[in-house]
Amino acid sequence: MTANADAHHAHRQHLQSIIAGLNEGIILLEPNGTIAWANASALGLHGTDRLEDLGSTPSGYRKRYTLTSRSHHRVPARQYPLDRLAAAEPFDDLQLNLRRKDDGEFLRHVRVRGLHLRNGDGADYRVLILHDQTGKPRAEAHFDSDFGSNPVPAVVCRLQDLRCVKVNQGFLDMTGSTREAVLGKSARELDLLGGGEDKGDAIARLNKGQAISQREGVVKRADGGDNAVIATGQPIDMDGEPCMLFTYLDLEARTRTELALRENAERFSTAFRLAPVPMVLCEGDDLLTREVNDAFAVAIGVSAEHCIGQPLAELGLQACADMAADLKRGERIRNREAALVTRAGGQLDCLVSAESVTIGGLPQVLAAMQDITERKRSETELLTAIEAVMQDTSWFSRSIIDKLAQLRQPAPATRDVADLAQLTSREREVLGLMCQGHDDDGIAKSLKLSRNTVRNHVATIYSKIGVHRRSAAIVWARDRGITGHESPRRRDKPQAG
Template identity: 45%
Template sequence: MSQDVLTTETSRRQLQQIITGLSDGVILLDLDQAIVWANDAALAMHGIERIGDLGANAKEYARRFALRYRNNHPVPVASYPISRVARGETFSDVLVELTPIDDEERTWVHKVRSLVVTDSHGEPESLVLIMDDVTEWASAEQRFEKTFAANPAPAVICRLSDLRYIKVNPGFLEMTGYARDQVIGSSTYELDVLDQAQNKDLAKQRLREGATIPQMQAELRVADGASKQVIVAGQPLELNDEPCMLFSFVDVEPRRKAEVALRQSEERFAKAFGLTPVPILVCSASDQVVMDVNEAFLETLAYPREEVQGRTIAEIDFIYDKGARTKLFSALEKTGRLDRVDVRVRKKDTQLMDCAVSADTVNIQDSACYLLVLMDITERKRTELELVTAIEEVMKDASWFSRTLIEKLANVKHVNSPQLPSVSFTDLTARERDVLELICEGLADKEIAARLKLAPNTVRNHVATVYSKLDVHSRSEAIVWARERGLFSSAWRQKGQR
């Protein structure tokens, strides 16, 4: 054996002894591309125990293991790291995913580099493939990628070495309207997310230092040339062993628009509330404390504002009937709104006024409140009472009225008689029913006596009994009672109800 061969074999054994215990995987190839040796770490990174399972050479290796790039594209056989090193190429930091052909459930991620070992004359002697198992790192990076993309908060990542954006998530693209290629590769000078920051100098200093940038308000320029109000913050991190800065954002533009709309709505409400000539009161729903009243309320009820605002409805005591007040707020609590409920109101000078109260539930500063509108109907009530009194007087002797006119007058009188007596038509005797029917026809007592062939006194007694049973006090009230129940109409007669 020549001295050169001996020296070569000795060097190789020494090299093998040195690299056997390394954590990096190492595969040695001869110049003829044959795989001649691999350390235990390299075998483990391929999920095998014997060197023969790697294949005899680079071609057999490619038939036993499938390689993909990190973008999931297959690696052509000619571009396999073992094929490249077999051709004598030198390279570094090639990332590939490796999967055994016969076990597709197992996958490793390798960072691979090559080394050409030369002899004393500088001629290639051995080809070396060195690999590092970065599966855990790649898995963590993949989880980060998925989390970053799925995060609803808009975010971008810039590399601190050149201040260029290297990642952007869909939230940022949606918020700004930029396309991905408009962001990736551009610098913070071209797309300056800190340009209009509230504390721009501090933010820029922290960016240069690679330190945390605290939350601050900013105005971010978007794709259409407009700007959006945002909250921006920066968090340093390492990505692919490079220092980076993660910028995250909160889009406060919808909130700002909502606040503007709310402020405008409140201004409109305040103007309408103050200028409305009808008394209006707002109180809390929980304890009925008056939060505000308009000028019309103060003028109409003659109260100074300090005696109303901040006090409860019960303390002010402007609703004359305490029972009516209790019923009013109980109904509000149950239904949330009321429409034209008649309530008697007492002014500060103790003068009484009739009001139709309408109320609704409103939300003010996230608290449920009641808005009460008081319509003064005192004059209308007085007019109705005068009309009813006049009708009562006229209908004491209704013999000279037509039946149609009597019905119309009775209906007018009904305006002031909302409650129905509980008595039934069947509570009357047959004779009392006859008398009531003739009363509804507009006949006087003498005419009823003649029609029924009864003595006038007997008719008067029957009329008094009918009034008593029906809880009415006049002919007009008796007519209203019958009309409300549809008695003595043509349809009623057709059914034979007597």
């Protein structure tokens, strides 16, 4: 053996010792095309542990194994990787399906690359590198499924010709396009990177296959308009082809939402400021005042600016601790009686309603106060008079009712139509007879009902108007203009046919 042959043999043994333990499959060819050696990974990838099972030569390999492309087209004989390598033709990555002719169920998905190397001593190395990607088609199937169902608008383009090869429903919905109008079109034709001062830089990165960071731009809609977006480009590999995945954040929907939120906030602010009843907006936890309307500032006698940052209790509203505890439990406060002490030392009787709300993402409390000071005073006087009369009799004559009605002059604003609307026609009849001084028996006789039915109506009336005594019900009715002397409800009798 000559010195050159000895050196070549030594180099090959050294090379084999280096690559024997690599995870990648490695096959070495002699310059004449003979398969000289393969590591364990390459043999295992071919379903064997013996070198001779590879066929010794490219033609022997073709007799034992079939190669197809990922699109299932059979690779021509002279285009097999070993044949190309034997012809000293190096090549970059090929995505192939590998099958054994003696085993119909054997299938491997491989990525293959060929290298033709020479060292300084003239040694010739022809190396076939194989990567096992058997699980990758399944991953690609998962990608297709996730890509199609993802609501984020997205498009995939080949980098080779920038043609669109995939588009999801989110992109079609955003642009109003059809799938046929997008697939096969170029990124330039679709203007996938339209708008923005950095468009030129983004296109340059696309042409180089580099990632495109988030940028504001526009995409064309099918109706010819522009849709504002934030676009991102990410290089990916699909079926062995370099591609670019474009994803978009639809700014039009966000802009419409933000505009609607601003309009709602402006409407709320205007309604809050101009409301005729005192209103206050507080922090949800400790009822610190964030904003008050003009009616509240006038009611307590201080400026609106003075109220900001003050606990609601220090602004004069009594029973704040109980209300705060109820609100923390998620309860709503409706028409709860409370006192509001003014800066001058006076006191207003109020009905307070409050509810937890979220404004600007922060939990807050909106409270409204209805001043019932005059009504309370009139009701107290009327209730005292009624209870005095009821000590002697359980019914009122019309003359007594009329005299009691003269004790007050109810303002039309207190006659709440909405309050009356909650009563049925029958319940209003029962309430009117109560105002005339009839007891349950008298009401039953007048309306031709049983006594139990009348009692049920009375109980329902108490529940609906929030009272517990007959005298309080009469006060409530008188406050809303019910005396029992209104025109009776007309009942049409069926005519005999």
